[in-house]
Structures are given as structure tokens and as C-alpha cells.
Amino acid sequence: KNQVEQSPQSLIILEGKNCTLQCNYTVSPFSNLRWYKQDTGRGPVSLTIMTFSENTKSNGRYTATLDADTKQSSLHITASQLSDSASYICVVSRMDSNYQLIWGAGTKLIIKP
Amino acid sequence: EAEVAQSPRYKITEKSQAVAFWCDPISGHATLYWYRQILGQGPELLVQFQDESVVDDSQLPKDRFSAERLKGVDSTLKIQPAELGDSAMYLCASSLGPSKGQFFGPGTRLTVL
Numbered sequence: 001k002n003q004v005e006q007s008p009q010s011l012i013i014l015e016g017k018n019c020t021l022q023c024n025y026t027v028s029p030f031s032n033l034r035w036y037k038q039d040t041g042r043g044p045v046s047l048t049i050m051t052f053s054e055n056t057k058s059n060g061r062y063t064a065t066l067d068a069d070t071k072q073s074s075l076h077i078t079a080s081q082l083s084d085s086a087s088y089i090c091v092v093s094r095m096d097s098n099y100q101l102i103w104g105a106g107t108k109l110i111i112k113p
Numbered sequence: 114e115a116e117v118a119q120s121p122r123y124k125i126t127e128k129s130q131a132v133a134f135w136c137d138p139i140s141g142h143a144t145l146y147w148y149r150q151i152l153g154q155g156p157e158l159l160v161q162f163q164d165e166s167v168v169d170d171s172q173l174p175k176d177r178f179s180a181e182r183l184k185g186v187d188s189t190l191k192i193q194p195a196e197l198g199d200s201a202m203y204l205c206a207s208s209l210g211p212s213k214g215q216f217f218g219p220g221t222r223l224t225v226l
Contacts, residue, residue: 031212043117043204043217044156089155098169099211103155 002027004104012110023073023090031093038087115139117218125224131193138207148204
């Protein structure tokens, strides 16, 4: 069954600290993996998109990694800021005619001052 | 920067009434998606258009939901009649193609009383 599981479900850290969010997937055939940031009440915003051959991709203070062999990805946030408080959603695209997207439930991150 | 436009941003209606949501994708984006997102969960795809054609509506409750994209540009999602369980965020997204990254609109928050 095509699934994307994220952990932890929620996380609270102090401003300035680093954190890592995890994503495990069982999606096949694999096309790409995406990380989205979703502020409360807003639409998701793309952070990174990685294909099979990419191990690491950065977007400012966000760094995503992908291990296609173990089907795991992580999103590392460096020097967190209050504005990083949001849900972070891992999405895996299947290599089919419509590039079906399999969505994780997200990790809710809260940054405290 | 080009954005996906959605209206209205908020809609409150009584059950059994009809509601309609509108989406204007980024210019040149051939693929358009409608999602439903329940609080605390990832988005669920309702319908995917390629130009004016529906390519995936397998999760669309067709007895009450309908979607159209007549000229392959903007799109309308309709619910008739609305039910209490339809209360959710309705998100529209567009992309250059099904394998490309999606850009999301701000969403329409629907409350059915």
C-alpha cells in the first residue's frame, strides 16, 4: 500500500534551536519527494523537491535529505525562528500517468521564544 | 510573483444549501487540482484537470460534488447539497504539468451549520 508516515506528530522547540523531522514512505514506483510548509489557515508552500538521484537539497535554513534505498527522508531546520511555526508535510509522487501524490499527515512544529 | 487565486476565502452555509468555490491558476499552468483538507490531516485530492479535461476524480463524491474547467483556465468546484461533514479547507493548486511542483492558493474555509 502506498503510504507516507511522518514523525513526530508534533514538536515544540525553543527559538534558535535546530530540529529534524522524519518521513518514511512505501510509495512505488517513486518519482520525487516534496516537503511543504503550511501555516495555519493557509495553503502549503513548497520547500524542496528531490528526485531519486538527489541526496540533499537546501532552501535557506531548510535542508532535506533523501535515502531512496531505505525510503526515508528528513527535513532539518537550522537556527529556528518564530516564523517557522507551521505544519511540515512530506509528499511522495508516484511515477504513474498522473504522478499521483501521496501525502503525509504532517508534523506540527511550534517554536517558542 | 504569480499566485493562485481563490474565492471566497471563507464561506458559512447551512446544510442542504449549494456552495461554489472559484480558482484562478497561475497563467500557463495546464494542470489544476482541487483538494479538501480536514484540520490536522494532509490534503485529499478531489479532482485533477489537465487543461479542460478531468484526469482523476476518483475521490470526488459525485452525488453532490461537481467541478469544471470549461476553457482550461479558471475552475469552479460546487457542492450541492452541502452536508455537515463537508466543513473543511478547500485548496486549489496548479502546476506546469503533473510531474512539476504544485503552487497552492490560500484556500476557502467552508463551515456547514
